[in-house]
Amino acid sequence: MSDNKIEYSIDDTPMTADEIMGYLKRIGIECDINTDLNSLALLQKAHLTHIPYENYDCLERRITSLNHKELYRKLITEHRGGICFELNGLYAWLLKSIGFNVKSHLSRYIIPEGEIHKRTHRVMTVTVGGERYLTDVGVNSECSRKPLLLTEGLIQNDGISEYRLEKDDFFGWILWQKLKNNDWRRLYGFTEEPQLDIDYIMPCNFCDIHPLSGINKFEKVSIFTDHSNIRIWDGHYQEFSEGEIIIDEIIEAEKKKEILQSIFSIKV
Secondary structure (H helix, E strand, O other), X not given: OOOOOOOOOOOOOOOOHHHHXXXXXXXXXXXXOOOOHHHHHHHHHHHHHHOOEEOHHHHOOOOOOOOHHHHHHHHHHOXXXXXXXXXXXXXXXXXXXXXXXXXXXXXXXXXXXXXXXXOOEEEEEEEEOOEEEEEOOOOOOOOOOOOEEOOEOOOEEOOXXXXXXXXXOOOEEEEEEEOOOOOOEEEEEEOOOOEOHHHHHHHHHHHHHOOOOOOOOOOEEEEEOOXXXXXXXXXXXXXXXXXXXXXXXXXXXXXXXXXXXXOOOOOO
């Protein structure tokens, strides 16, 4: 928030019809949306390709507001992006307002191998037609572009990478990913107890201001295209194709400003 105001009040009131319409316009959707799997898949991909991950507020040590109206103002009205708690928080509000059966969960990344991280990621499961699906629009690197059926062992392909889920006594559900020409690796794990929006305030504050946070050290901006992932990462412009880097170049301030507006459609 621009005035660094701390907002702890979170309202569960659904979006208005006009707010839903504005949200759908922001992510490029002009067709009717229903509470079916096709609509959920369309929403997830559209979100990933229109609203970027970005951490500029964290770099300014601003306390992230998880208030729904503030998230809507920042990401939809002002055409900004956000970190996972903002992206998935607003997305969960949209899904609930449309009528989807949504549960939110706390997740921990488990890369690189051997390290155990704090729970600093938000994901959702959505029940459609009696089946549960994992949906996530808050990862700043290649991750599933479609909802994944929450079942063990099934290999699912989103057109870029393969994914599978397995149960673990400690991590809960583990999401595995296999990029082209790479081995399987674990991305993150989450347990099934549902979380309220207020449950994300403390991990979000950790990401905002704690010295051990990995989100407040240098700029991280990323967005998906149909076949690639583009990002600004610590002063570098990078493009990934199927998870493999194809462009990595240092960019100057003026060029970065141009890229932020032309590719990420944000003005910081």
